[in-house]
Amino acid sequence: MALIFVFLDGVGLAPGGPDNPLSDAPTPHLHALLGGPLVLETAQTFYHREVDSIVFKPIDATLGIVGLPQSGTGQTALLAGVNAAALHGRHQPHVPPVALRQLLAEQNILRRVAQRGGRATFANAFTPAYWQALAARRIRKSASVIAAEGAGLRFRDLEDLQRGAAVAWDVSGAAMRGRGEQITLVSPTQAGTALARLAHDHDLVFYENFLPDLAGHGRAQQTTHEVFALLDSFLGAVMAAQRPQDTLLLSSDHGNIESIASPGHTRNPVPLLAVGAKAAAFDKLISIIEIAGIIDEVTR
Ligand SMILES: [Zn+2]
Numbered sequence: 001m002a003l004i005f006v007f008l009d010g011v012g013l014a015p016g017g018p019d020n021p022l023s024d025a026p027t028p029h030l031h032a033l034l035g036g037p038l039v040l041e042t043a044q045t046f047y048h049r050e051v052d053s054i055v056f057k058p059i060d061a062t063l064g065i066v067g068l069p070q071s072g073t074g075q076t077a078l079l080a081g082v083n084a085a086a087l088h089g090r091h092q093p094h095v096p097p098v099a100l101r102q103l104l105a106e107q108n109i110l111r112r113v114a115q116r117g118g119r120a121t122f123a124n125a126f127t128p129a130y131w132q133a134l135a136a137r138r139i140r141k142s143a144s145v146i147a148a149e150g151a152g153l154r155f156r157d158l159e160d161l162q163r164g165a166a167v168a169w170d171v172s173g174a175a176m177r178g179r180g181e182q183i184t185l186v187s188p189t190q191a192g193t194a195l196a197r198l199a200h201d202h203d204l205v206f207y208e209n210f211l212p213d214l215a216g217h218g219r220a221q222q223t224t225h226e227v228f229a230l231l232d233s234f235l236g237a238v239m240a241a242q243r244p245q246d247t248l249l250l251s252s253d254h255g256n257i258e259s260i261a262s263p264g265h266t267r268n269p270v271p272l273l274a275v276g277a278k279a280a281a282f283d284k285l286i287s288i289i290e291i292a293g294i295i296d297e298v299t300r
Pocket of ligand 1: 213256
């Protein structure tokens with residue numbers, strides 16, 4: 001059995017309405033699963049249905065710290081199970097605070113699984129250009145890269161992507177192709193199937209996607225609706241290919257895309273969606289800080 005953790009950057013859970021593009025985004029697979037769109041009301045009605053194999057609820061991403069939650073501290077909290085914003089004294093955007101990098105490398109959930117002899121993997125495909133940009137210090141290491149390095153994991157590449165053993169951060173690979181990589185675009189069905197199949201050989205599969213945050217900031221090629229239509233097809237394919245013994249987990253680091261009125265992040269709760277064998281274990285969560293601990297439990 002395996003846990004497939006899909007991390008979506010910048011997805012909050014807010015009431016449905018004209019300010020929330022998730023109210024009417026074309027998401028047929030999520031509708032079929034949850035009985036409604038990815039909005040707060042659906043989570044509330046769903047919660048009372050007490051379905052064993054599905055948990056869908058809002059959880060806190062503010063970490064009890066004033067100001068707008070950000071990716072650097074939020075992703076560290078998700079992956080390492082610590083209150084990174086409290087440790088740092090504030091929310092930090094983009095990448096983890098320097099002082100927390102070692103803690104993230106040593107305590108993250110990928111490493112915890114690997115340290116006890118489990119099989120963890122980072123499903124995203126990386127290009128040579130990414131590693132060159134890091135080496136040239138044009139970009140800084142994301143929380144996920146620090147975590148995977150700390151766990152001693154192999155990073156998947158474009159060859160893995162093209163043989164269906166990795167997933168592009170934007171699902172299709174269009175962003176990489178736009179930067180000159182000679183790759184064949186991947187359909188959301190192919191990408192979702194590839195992610196679900198990685199679960200066959202692993203105990204923990206981690207995948208991250210930044211499209212919702214980019215769309216929320218108005219920096220994506222696609223509209224908010226297009227991003228969620230793509231993610232819905234992708235998630236539908238993951239669930240269709242998922243084995244009964246596996247669990248799909250979806251969450252986020254902070255809100256953004258769910259409010260048109262706020263062009264940046266929000267203090268809204270984020271969705272906790274768990275589907276499959278171990279879903280019920282996630283029912284007790286109230287904050288993103290607790291996710292790593294439950295992953296630790298259910299992957300044993
Ligand atoms: Zn952002």
